[in-house]
Amino acid sequence: ATPVVVAIDGPSGTGKSSTSKAVAARMGLRYLDTGAQYRAITWWMLHAGIDVEDAAAVAAAADKPSIVSGTDPLAPTITVDGTDVAAPIRGQQVTGAVSAVSAVPEVRTRITELQRSIAAEAAEGIVVEGRDIGTTVLPDADLKIFLTASPEVRAARRSAELTGRSGGPAAAGADVVATREALLRRDAADSGRKTSPLAKAADATEVDTSELTLEQVIECVVTLIEERG
Numbered sequence: 001a002t003p004v005v006v007a008i009d010g011p012s013g014t015g016k017s018s019t020s021k022a023v024a025a026r027m028g029l030r031y032l033d034t035g036a037q038y039r040a041i042t043w044w045m046l047h048a049g050i051d052v053e054d055a056a057a058v059a060a061a062a063d064k065p066s067i068v069s070g071t072d073p074l075a076p077t078i079t080v081d082g083t084d085v086a087a088p089i090r091g092q093q094v095t096g097a098v099s100a101v102s103a104v105p106e107v108r109t110r111i112t113e114l115q116r117s118i119a120a121e122a123a124e125g126i127v128v129e130g131r132d133i134g135t136t137v138l139p140d141a142d143l144k145i146f147l148t149a150s151p152e153v154r155a156a157r158r159s160a161e162l163t164g165r166s167g168g169p170a171a172a173g174a175d176v177v178a179t180r181e182a183l184l185r186r187d188a189a190d191s192g193r194k195t196s197p198l199a200k201a202a203d204a205t206e207v208d209t210s211e212l213t214l215e216q217v218i219e220c221v222v223t224l225i226e227e228r229g
């Protein structure tokens with residue numbers, strides 16, 4: 001069989017990463033977290049003392065760091081110039097700066113090339129998750145999924161993730177309100193940018209995960225892969 005390429009896009013808190021990793025593991029596919037790559041280049045910019053709001057400075061440095069992504073869905077890795085950055089790229093500093101860095105066209109060109117070469121080398125097929133995979137990075141993907149969920153559900157999931165509690169809308173309180181605001185701000189920046197914004201491809205299947213468990217979303221995507229064209 002020819003390798004299957006699956007693009008999974010959507011805003012944060014929709015279960016993109018958990019779904020993509022589980023689907024890839026179950027179907028024997030590679031896995032690429034493109035958000036981690038944008039986080040990694042952002043981490044490097046912050047580390048190098050580059051003002052992330054200075055688009056010209058970010059553009060000039062876009063080619064400098066070497067970013068390597070490991071694509072095992074059971075143990076994905078990410079390094080910048082040989083340093084393991086899996087933990088620091090999840091911190092607040094990077095999360096707060098990543099939308100500005102990822103809006104710079106030179107950064108997108110560079111990271112998009114990297115993503116295309118990784119997908120091309122995945123002989124067994126790959127699940128690629130992000131914001132612009134179906135629209136820009138891999139417009140010829142065999143299957144395109146666009147995950148959504150209500151802002152309330154997304155904020156609750158993200159808060160639960162951040163506090164390490166087990167998921168679900170039970171998580172409540174001030175941290176959910178703050179998380180919801182930060183999340184909506186990042187969505188607005190990602191959806192409003194000029195170069196390949198967060199968007200649903202015309203030929204993508206939309207799955208609203210608000211009322212679904214993770215297992216139900218995984219099964220839905222696996223079924224779509226098995227039943228494709």
Ligand code: C5P
Binds near residue numbers: 038039129
């Ligand atoms: O998915 P994650 O939340 O880790 O993505 C972090 C950020 O990386 C997003 O908010 C967005 O600014 C950027 N991103 C992007 N294009 C992608 C994936 C992520 O611009 N394909």
